[in-house]
Amino acid sequence: MTVQVFERAEYEGRVERTKERMREAGIETLFVTDPANMNYLSGYDGWSFYVHQGLVVSLDHDQPVWIGRGMDENGAKATVWIDHENLHAYSDDHVHSPVGKHPMDAVARVIEGMGREDTHIGVEMDASYYTAKSHQRLQEKLPEATFSDATLLVGWVRIKKSDAEIGLIEQATELSEAAMRAGIDAIGPGVPESTVAAEIYYTLIEGTGEFGGDYPAIVPLMPSGEHTGTPHLTWSDEPFEEGDPVIIELAGCRHRYHSPLARTAVVGDVPEEMQRVAGVVVEGLNAALDAAEPGVTCEAVERAWRETIAKHGIEKEDRIGYSMGLGYPPDWGEHTASLRPGDETVLEEGMTFHMIPGIWTDDLGVEISESFRVTATGAERFSSFPQRVFSV
Template sequence: MNKKEIGFTMEEFQGRIQKVRKSMEERGLSLLLVNTPENIFYLTGHKSPGYYMYMCLVIPLEGEMTLVLRRGEVGNAQVYSWLEGEGLVAYDDTDDPLQKTVDVIMEKGFQGGRAGVEFTSWFLTTKNFLDLQTKLKGAEIVDASGTVEQTRMVKSAKEIEYIETACRIVDKAMAKGIEKIQPGNKEKEVAAAFFSEMCLQGSEYYGTEPYVASGPRAGAMHSSWGERVMQNGESVLLEMAATVNRYHGALMRTAHLGKPSETMKEWAKVCIEALNAAINAIKPGVTSEYVDEACRGVIERAGLYENYRKRTGYSIGIAFAPDWGEGYIMSLQKGDQRLLQPGMVFHMPPALRKLNAYGVGFSETVVVTETGCRVLGNTKRELLIL
């Protein structure tokens, strides 16, 4: 038998499953089908880059769960998940995975009723959904999106430990990347330094690549590295994440080559003030909207909202590509009246951009505490002038 490498105790996994089943009961579900890799990881520990192939965790209201997955991925499941034996059902590449899933459901004695499906999952294709409707006889298929996610919003002590370790890796990798920001160097050299240091410090593969954008490329959100040569008089916008046991911590900073313009200095000042305002606003019991207003208000009063126009932050934790965040679970944004609770973790990246000109931004990953919040990184919060 393969040696298990599970990142949590069975007690913690069982607690998560009990919460999900309680939610299932409240929704009147006799069955839940989970296709989202982050949710499957959360409940079983299974992780693999091969999640692009069909995978489904079958959760009856009572009885044992079963993970239906590609045969080639069974080895990973045997190592990283607590499931074993009949809890893992494999399909060959020439099999119909939907039929295999339905067979598993019927073997569990499913007699019809409400079957919950994650309508918002990126990994449940339209074809597979339609096949499921055809093959799962007697079932009322309903939207169960968020059933697992709502239990993921508040992190356990162990989850926070993983995120904090990822943030420490990001601090070190950011410092290594900044060393490569010199006139005449290419953006890809900064990215290479990021990748190398993150791997050496213990990061796994992560949900999104680092962003390295110099000069006019910094004016566009999510600009990644390329062959561009960095030049004196330009800003370089940097954003990156690291991951430990699939838990991410992220960081954004801005460096400037040479003397910055008054605009650049003012924009950096506003971004940092907005970030500080958000950090100071966070505490249990306040709404998501309240934190967003604290951050956005600084930017609006500076007359720069048109260069901003986005949410203040988003939940961060478990992630597989194509994202490193959990914004689909909770975002700090206008109109969101949900209350913050101790143990929630957010990445907050206020940034100002002028398309095809320049950009500046700063961020922190923070955990909500009993009295406020705690910043998980240690990189100095300032415009770095090189």
């Protein structure tokens, strides 16, 4: 059964906008290896990114060309919108090869077959799955080509979402809210952290009754106890104790589109200082949301947060948000615009962000985040989950 998430016309529009950016950058051929960018342009969806794969976009070809492992070709046929004649699979002896082969040998052969071996080729040099070995091998096999870094080229095409994409993020939000509620409800004295994580995962995948969920690009993050000032810890099998705080950051995922959400809870009564810090976070968060609208820069949104919390004697140097949406492990962020000083990206209608202005100190951590979209008149939260620290 073929599974295509969007209409063919939407994919074709994405490819054409990508080609426009290629022309602006002087790039004639683009080799895409980021799984999210591959999905965005072709629809390809499979857990195959642990081996080398890619998509070739050429100014002289109407459709992208998929290149992947032989056993993944049927997965491509099941998910992509492009004609099957544009699918090229390499043999399994290219994978962790004992005979000196490499998947980039096959990529080079495909590019040569397309007549693109002496063109200006853009590659995603900072993509998680495009290795130094891959780049070296591709250069060796295509000596007449000129290579340049095109890591964020597709990312800047992706930053504005269509109505259909927004619809998937809204569905992902339903999953996020259900999983957050399940996680908070599961916390209690004597309950292992792993049990809470299991309830979150179950809910994220089980779904709403109307639709199910996909695996998120990042696992649920659950720093607890004395480690709530360390935002990227996961969970252990240790039981919660009375007085333990815990931060939950998660994201529902629907057809690879995410809606991140973070909240903080305490087993028992919420300490007075945590209540105070949480109030500052919520005030600053909403001040930043109020500042977000078309024509405003990312740094101006962050400034609204920073100036608000400064009134309470709190400073935060980290960015407070980033563009997000379609993603595969290890990240649901798009690596383009960030809500931080110095980022002069101008907000436009259809952009989507995760704003996570957490406060982390040596003594405590508080996270209360919101995913939002930029509308014609301002910023609109995806979630309506209560903005507070929960006592459980």
